[in-house]
Amino acid sequence: MPREIPKAYEPQEIEERWAKSWFDEKLFRAENSGDGPVFSIALPPPNITGTIHIGHMLEHTQIDMLVRWHRMRGHRTLWLPGMDHAGIATQFVVERQLAKEKIRRQDLGREEFERRVWHWRTERGGAIKDQMIRLGASCDWTRERFTLEPSLYRAVIEAFLRLYREGLIYRGRYIVNWCPRCQTAISDLEVVHVERPGKLWHLRYPVVGSNEFLVVATTRPETMLGDTAVAVHPDDERYQRFVGKHVMLPLMEREIPVIADAYVDREFGTGVVKITPAHDPNDFEVGRRHDLPEIDVMTNDAHMSAAAGKYAGLDRFEARARVVSDLEALGLLECIEDISHAVGVCDRCKSEVEPRISTQWFMKMKPLAEPAKEAVRGGLIEVVPDNQRTILLNWLDNIRDWCISRQLWWGHRIPIWHCDDCKEMVPATDSRVELFEGHARAAGIPAKCPKCGGAKLTQDTDVLDTWFSSSLWPFSTLGWPDDTRDLRVYYPTSLLISGYDILFFWDVRMIMMGLHLTGGATAKERIPFKRLYLHSLVRTSEGAKMSKTKGTGVDPLQLTQQYGTDALRYMLASMAAPGTDIILSDDRIVGARNFANKIWNAARFLFVNLEKVEAAGLTMEELAAPEIRAQAPYPVTGEGALAHRWIFSRLAAVTAQVNDALENFRFHEACQTLYHFFWDDFCDWYIEWVKPQLAGADREVALAAWRNIFAALDNALRLLHPVMPFLTEELWHKLPQPAGAHSIALDKFPEPSPHWADASSDDSMARLQEIVGAARNIRAEMKLDPKRKVAADFWTTGPMLKNLVTENMDPLLRSAALSELRISPVHLDPAGAAIRSTSAFDLRIAYGDTVDKAAEIARLNKEIERLAKDIESKQKRLADDNFTGKAPGKIVDDLRATMMERQIEHKKLRDRLDQLS
Template sequence: MSDSTNTKKEIPAQYDPSQVEDKWYQYWMDNNYFHSTPDEREPFTVVIPPPNVTGVLHMGHMLNNTIQDVLVRKARMQGYNACWVPGTDHASIATEAKVVRKLREKGVTKKDLTRDEFMEHAWEWTHEHGGIILEQLKKLGASCDWDRTTFTMDEKYSESVIDTFIDLFNKGKIYRGARMINWDPAAKTALSDEEVIHKEVNSKLYHVRYKIVDSDEYVTIATTRPETILGDTAVCINPDDERYTHLHGKKAIVPLVNREIPIILDDYVDMEFGTGCLKVTPAHDLNDYDLGQRHNLETINMMNADGTVSEEGELYIGMDRFDVRKQISKDLDEAGNLVEVEDYKNKVGYSERTDAVIEPRLSLQWWVAMKELSEPALENVMNDNIQFHPEKFKNTYRHWMENVRDWCISRQLWWGHRIPAYYYGEGDDDFVVAKTLKEAVKAAKEKSGNKKLTAGDLKQEEDVLDTWFSSWLWPISVFDGFYKKDEVDYYYPTNDLVTAPEIMFFWVARMIIAGYEYRGELPFKNVYYTGIVRDKQGRKMSKSLGNSPDPLELISQYGADGIRMGMLFATPAGNDLPFDSKLCEQGSKFSNKIWNAFRFLSMNMEEDVEYNPTTEIDSENLVDRWMMSRIHQTIKEVEEDFQNYKLNDALKKVYSLIWDDFCDWYIELAKPANYGDKFDNERLNVALGMFEQLMKLLHPFMPFISEEIWQHIDERSSEEALCISDWPEFDDSKINTEDVTLFESMQGMISALRNIRSEMGVSPKKDIEVLIKTSNAQKIEENEWILRKLQVLKSLFIATDLKKPKACASALVGNDEIYVQMFDLVDVDKEIERIQKEIQRVEGFLKGVNGKLNNSNFVDNAPEAVVQNERNKKRDGEANLEKLKEQLKDFQ
């Protein structure tokens, strides 16, 4: 803070975010405040959950990144070396789908291009659209270290991904094998279990008859996917099911294709479910695949990668699966094999990326063996080395980790990190894993014993790695941690991860696994789970539903600070946010309230007068002592809220401190006695000093308006920007609980007097005679100017012991009693008459209500809501009656 003479900058009458936000963000950037390099300070590190490189800002990003920015800004002000690393994810499936769509619009299909040609288009798309979302985050105020922006397809990052694959393969943790996977027919790629969203849909249940060979008998089997009949290779029954004992060892005939298949016995079949007979399609159902393995069944893959019927299906070849479903139903009916079709609700898996219905499919893929790798990740969350906020998510995490499955990491795409495996023969094991083609040739020669192999004899794996296989290295690779030690040793482990619970297993768990595997320690100390931003109907906001507002338009309308405050105000950790633009409006109004308060103070600042904002207060002034106590109480409480990751609670406390305590009480009581008079320098310096403290507390939540006001309060150098100033420290010596209690008592008295005026119809400008009975008479008398300043009083009498006067309105404030003489304010006799009539009316009302509630027929037979409504009427009526009787006593 400087001691320069004030030049009284012009303060606009209205706060305009559009004139403030871009200005200060550019100022912060120009002065490099967000950049971090290792030094002697303790680091505070946050890595951004990398959004898709071609994505744009949505409401979930707004909430998530606002929370991160609040944590980082506070840490920076506390003196930590704050480093918030931004970046983007290459998003294999989503980005490739967009490139394919763009090419299709030009009349080009993917199969028309070589891999290299397609990659050129993909990089062109990425360079054109990539990074847009990061620029949008700047509008929100995100204080990232933009010099560290990372992309998961960067050269060094890609190298770490490939090296990790090779390392895990050499350790036996990665293998290649044919297993059941989730297949996305739209993207034509495998998906992990976590990339499948299960939705309850209205389906059909088809009851189909299968003829028993050499018999006139049939068994009926129900299925929701009749098209998979083409791949049936067995009928399964429970060996203990006496209804089908006579079928043991027999065969059945698959309808339409007329293939004879065995009837197998397995206790997997639930005898109580359906008919107790199960059709087995090993290539198209995970449980059926397991049955097929146990019973050595034939596997018929009746579906192509695009969801059409393959030649192995024999019928409907080339037809789409859903068209087949309609046609096979008709054909089964005509053949006499369809017993019935009933409506049926069931859960169906959909691709998270393309929203296509998933097909279980037997496929040769690459896998990570997860059980042993995941053990440290489970242990260190359950023992709270890594803390989840809120803690409730630990149970969900534990369930998944205790039942973890091997991770399918191969994707049938071109955009992404190509798997470093090279094939040199036709056998399943005729491949090597190597970083370069040269290394692969050498390894292939050694493995095969064929010294004549050349680079031309090897073919690299076409598949790329699952996007999450690169992002699980994020906290390490953003610091080039696999190849250099200086930065990763300083910044790792990171402090706080802010993310959504729906990617707890996609990303959080896997980063923890990678952290223990490659750093031998946790990747972050705390995980803050945000809720989902929903619309007023409770639906998740999405482009497809058209229920998500444009964040940039919201910022334009309400200002970034208004959006940040509105969203944080309504979302505790882990709880969903029912978004309403009124939240943003509330944030905007708060900005205006703050601005008007400061503008009032600035209007009292004179040119060529030296102002030195201070927090050294006049010990004789109760209001100053109270306000300073409230500031330090709030500092302490806000710190506790941050430690418990209750950011919305912290914001509410800061909001109340500024709006209620400072604006509505402190400023009113600090104003000069006569309208138009100026503050004296000492009073104004104290008010400005307190306002500086308030802006510091506010800054992490609302960085733009706080910086604007901070810069207006005093002349600042670039080293004194608010965003790098000191965070307010709690000082217990600045809190006087007796002062707080005394002032709150006087606040209660003023509020009581305002209520009496309102209830009795007495103008706020009308002087009144007030008597106060209090055990703290001396302290109240010493500070009675507070009462006189905020109430127009003809007289004020304060005593420890006094009798209740006649014809007065009264109120109880704690143990104190407030009386207002009514003789000169109302016609006492008429007021008594009015109260008596109102008592009679309320008594009559209650008589009717009690009549209903005493009627057993009504209570027993009326809807519970109706009965409860009458009980509520009785409760409110009795409270009103008691109040009226007290008022009557006041006038008698």
């Protein structure tokens, strides 16, 4: 193996191999027996129509990091995956496909159409699952669920029936958002408001029995055909005398009343508004208050209906133009104003939504919102970042009823039957489902109408909003409404990670449904998740949402192909600071790729060099067997001793930091900590420091050094595994592992071993790094040939530091490319030399005549000035009794100590400057 290890990390083959192996071996299957802490999380189910995009990748990376971390810490970990049937989206995909054959779904009929969708689902749906497997998501695929499968269908019916019986689901004729393209009602949340230029038309309505007009202003003149009143504010003196009179609705020649209602904004337009109860939510309210007729002047596809008289059959926008020109011809168009206003469009298809009166199913939300508010406010559910908690509570405060019916064929059909004779609504007898052509449908069909005894019952044709089934996801996937073992073990789930864009659509609704429907005795047992982490969205460099249709989306699989999955994961995680959106940049992923390569090469170095020690009779087993690694660090004599103690001390600190970061969703901090540990500490210092020991002149030293370095590498790999699963898996397998060990993913996450912590090593190493830094700085400034080793002089007053230097002479000389480092008994002579100082030591390298004296003077001056300023400000603060009296003692002491150090440095530099000039 060592001989074949490639020079650059080549992720492609490695990733595919491990992805397949993890899946085939069912490595991530959760056991619902046993003891110990449980960590469970449900995958936000992607749409079956979807393919993976960078947002999924971000979400899955974050989930997977936490899942792998918990699993490695021995928690009973379940990540439950699944797909959403995605009502509208899926129906559209299939309809579009049919359209190519010039077939409409109506031509096929409902049953045949559903058959086609199922067929599509089998053939084409769920591509995202394969992509997730390929990208290493450590889900328990044996528990995969689909929102339309029988057990979840049953959960939906059960939930519906309970809510219906409790009166929380009702049917009624109200104003809804109608999408004329999707030909279905949609919920308020599915309407997005876009600011668009528009016009405000001022129309004259003749007052009956006079020559006067009332002028109304409207952005939608075509709806005037359905006007059933005009309204003014009750206190508006301009119009009081008209209240109770009638105006003649132009074009329709219909007399409609002038009413007074406080809803009217006196400042808007003329202060008179037309009232169209069937086509405007506010007018609808006014209409109900005043008992006005509701005239729907449109059809399902937003053409004018028979109720629109001679305009029937026209598209709504054609009708608008015709209405305006007809009014103008009659002299009833007062003026046209250009304005900008918010237009509601369908979230999915972007066509203009038509507010329209319609018979639909609704869910009462206020009673459900109250417990949810309590759970969040009381901290039963922790929301991160915290500001999202405010947003969530705010929304719950203003919640409105949810229109849950959709005029689609793909979805959970509403389990209500209508009596053909008396129109009584009869719910399914129970939530049982039966299989029809292999797919679930309601089985509890009522036999006869309980009211009139009629035997002809027809099931409601509507289906439920996709989000209805989604809102049951955390418990329906675990077997609810049955009392299953999974449900008892894994519910409430530990955590939900979702994008903040679906907070209202999904997260909040799950909280409400979980609290209301599940069986726990207390709210704490009924919440669907204990913590809610809202992750950021990935945006384009312009800050816009990624969009496939606009071509601004980034294909994660392509990036993966180019840079490796681990690199992409690392990049996303390293940018995933809570609360701010992510703007992708090529640089970052290149950096992440380089990091992966660095890890690869550090391991490569070890394995390649192992040959040399194998030649000396040491075996891999002796050096790196698991039981050997477990006892690290091994004491090393000689000059590398410090570095060994130090790297394990670093490991202890890094482990604690990573644990803390992951506990708090601070993925970017975990990444940064790991990056610096691996690259700077492990590679740049530790490996470099101990290289000669590894070469094996002294067998005992080599043995211990190798054991330590392999143990450290093994620890590092396990620390890195959650974010870079493939690379670490591959390298882990190159180390000896216990018989039967399958994967690093099932190995232990490092413990933050307190006995590894070693403050004195940390301190000593930092000092030595300063000395090396000083020497390198002189070399670079003097433009010394890097290959040329030079002698240096060293002066310090501290005996400790003197010993430290002596004890670590060899690695010091190598790191700084020095031929020798002479410890001087006296102050160093600045003549003919460059000196670098800290308060603790001076380092001198002699030069010929190569040095730019003026540059050195400039450098000194700049440094002196900076120090002087700093010292002055510190002196000032220390002289202030207010500060010394009130600030904590440690702060004052530290400040004083620092100031004294600065003063020493300052004096040294001043002296040198004097001698130079």
